[in-house]
Amino acid sequence: MIASSPELANELRKIVGHDHVLTENDLTAGYSVDWTGRFVGSTPIVVRPSNTEETASVVELLNRNSIPLVPQGGNTGLVGGSIPMSREVLLSLKRLNTLEPVDDLALQVTVGAGATLAQTQAHVRDHNFEIGVDLAARDSCTIGGMIATNAGGINVLRYGAMREQLIGVEAVMSDGTVIKHLEGLEKDNTGYHLPSLLAGSEGTLAIITKARLRLRPRLTEKVTALIAFESVHDAVAVSTRLRQKLPSLHALEAIFSSAMTLVSAHIGAQIPIGPNGKAWLLVEVASGTDPFEEFQQALQNCGDTILDVAVATDDRSRSKLWQFREQITEAIAVTGTPHKLDVTIGLSRLEKFIDEIPKVVKRADPNSLTYLFGHLGDGNVHVNVVGIDGSEPSNVVESAVLGYVASLGGSISAEHGIGIAKKSYLHLNRTSDELRFFRNIKKALDPNNIMHPNCMLSD
Ligand SMILES: Cc1cc2nc3c(=O)[nH]c(=O)nc-3n(C[C@H](O)[C@H](O)[C@H](O)COP(=O)(O)OP(=O)(O)OC[C@H]3O[C@@H](n4cnc5c(N)ncnc54)[C@H](O)[C@@H]3O)c2cc1C
CATH class of the missing domain: 3.30.70.2740 (Alpha-Beta Plaits)
Incomplete structure (x- = not known):
């Protein structure tokens, strides 16, 4: 039985190498505070395996010694779930960032859990594909973290959340066993569907080490519009009409007045349209052929409740409009x-x-x-x-x-x-009753309660 942190660190070094076990406070501190700065924890050890085998050996060692761990990907989560709040060992998965060749026939790709969303997007874009989930933290958030949180983002209305992109996983279970189901068969009713269970499990059931993801066609023709409204009621009514009438609808975001005022000041711009509005929709349509006319037609059929519209068709003006949505989180963080x-x-x-x-x-x-x-x-x-x-x-x-x-x-x-x-x-x-069954699942998969024991479920 391991009796001290230094002893544990030495055993972990035998698995992942000297440089990838961090124990000095100034090296571990960055892993112990979340993106918002609200959750500040601490850990005696950060361990950074480079592949599935090392991850499995680390988990097996911790389980054998009943030592709890917190998995961490890009540390962009917003509910404190990536932070060791009770001095757990921090298992950083960022080095598991392999990008396997794109499967053009199956329209799928297998990637390591530590690959960032942006790296994965760039990898598949050369083959004219996209990942179905996109979000503003794309440069830092990892595929493993996105699965563990069942991330949503801006294209859920078209492609669903992360669970819908997931066709198979490789995962390390709490005793160190590796479970692997990455064949990518679209029809495969052979028992329980582990990927569905792990999506949204927030690191409490298993460590995701690889994922097989569905790919979506890269839609190069895009039009983005910012639409201003006098009332929330009007914005909601138009959003429903657009969902009914626009097959190319790709994103449908809302900004309400105080957030619009704040973000405009943050990016050093005026509120672009409808300065006295109550609500703005940021709408994007995307297609293989130019969706402009279809979009224009749908907007004309929305009646006279629209205060004003700004339309952008080229990449530069589209990203200018997106700033009003994507910079809000940062604008709030600086206040x-x-x-x-x-x-x-x-x-x-x-x-x-x-x-x-x-x-x-x-x-x-x-x-x-x-x-x-x-x-x-x-x-x-x-x-x-x-x-x-x-x-x-x-x-x-x-x-x-x-x-x-x-x-x-x-x-x-x-x-x-x-x-x-x-x-x-x-x-x-x-x-x-639901919570009792949640706890039963947790107990069955993690009998020693080492997998992120302080997350999601109260005692
Ligand atoms: C600017 C900004 C914008 C955002 N926008 C969105 C958005 O639009 N939609 C959205 O859904 N979220 C959004 N988020 C939240 C965040 O980006 C997502 O929750 C993302 O999925 C977290 O990924 P991560 O790699 O950073 O995970 P982390 O923050 O490191 O971890 C999140 C959770 O997953 C667990 N975990 C991480 N990796 C693994 C793994 N390999 N195996 C098992 N468990 C693991 C952790 O223990 C933790 O419980 C945003 C965050 C920021 C900062």
Whole structure:
């Protein structure tokens, strides 16, 4: 039995080599704070395996000694799930970044869990393919982390979330056993579907080491439009009409007024259209042939509720419009440490929610500011709350917002997961029977409770 951290570090060095076991505080500190700065933990050891075999040996060693671990990919998660909050060993998977040849016949690719989304996108783009999930953290987030959180992003309305892209996985189970099912057969009803279970498991059941992903055709013809509205009601109504009428619809994002004001100031621009608007839709259509006319026709059929539209067809102007959506997270981060509440609301209740939620937040913490934006095509609103002076808002805000979401029949986590931040609220969406079965699954796959034991499920 291993009795001390130095002894454990020595054993880990035998597996991954001297340079890939970090124990000095100044080297481990960067792995122990999350992207928002809200979750700060600590770890005695960061271990960085380079392949599946090393990962399996590390996990086997930790399991044999009942030592808990936290898996980490790009550390862009927004619910504290990638951070060792109870001095667990930090297992960094970024070196598992192999990119296997694109399978042009099957329209699939196998990649290592540590490959970033941007690396994977670049790898398949040469073959005229795209990955079905895209998000603003693409340069840092890893395929393994995206599967573990079942990441969503901007194209869910067309291709689904990460679970829908996943056709097979290789994973290290809690005892160090490697399970591999990467043949990529589209029809394969041979028992339980492990990839579905691991998608969204947030590192609590197994370590994903490789993934077989479906590829989507690269649609080079794109048109992007920013559309301003006087009311949330009008924006929601138009979003529904666009979803009905536009087969080439690729992204349908929403920005509400305080977020639009903040992001415009952050990127040093004026609000581009509808300066007094209440809501803006950022809409992108993509196709193999020019979708402009189809888009124009659909907008003309939306009635007279549109205040103003800015349309961009070339890459430069399209990315200028996207800045108003993709820079919001950064704009908020520079104002202070946000509490990020990522929720789904049924579209019939969205207008009420957008009107009410700043009041709900103010009642809980009068010294806070609320910024609202999100993936409207999926009813997904990001509620970001910061203290007026940049400090963290009161934790009461969290329970007030999530309680309100649950009262409207919404989900307390649309795409970021539960992590550390939301585990005490999981009961708002899941019955005690469901939670009992969740714990049974966890116990069956991880009897020693070493796989990220402080994440997602409360005791
Ligand atoms: C600017 C910005 C924009 C974002 N936009 C979106 C968005 O649009 N949609 C969205 O869904 N998310 C978004 N996110 C959140 C984040 O990028 C995603 O959750 C992403 O999937 C996390 O990937 P990661 O590699 O950084 O994982 P990490 O943050 O390192 O880890 C996330 C979770 O997965 C576990 N994990 C990581 N790797 C593995 C593995 N190989 N095996 C098992 N478990 C593992 C960790 O333990 C943790 O619980 C955004 C974040 C930022 C900073």
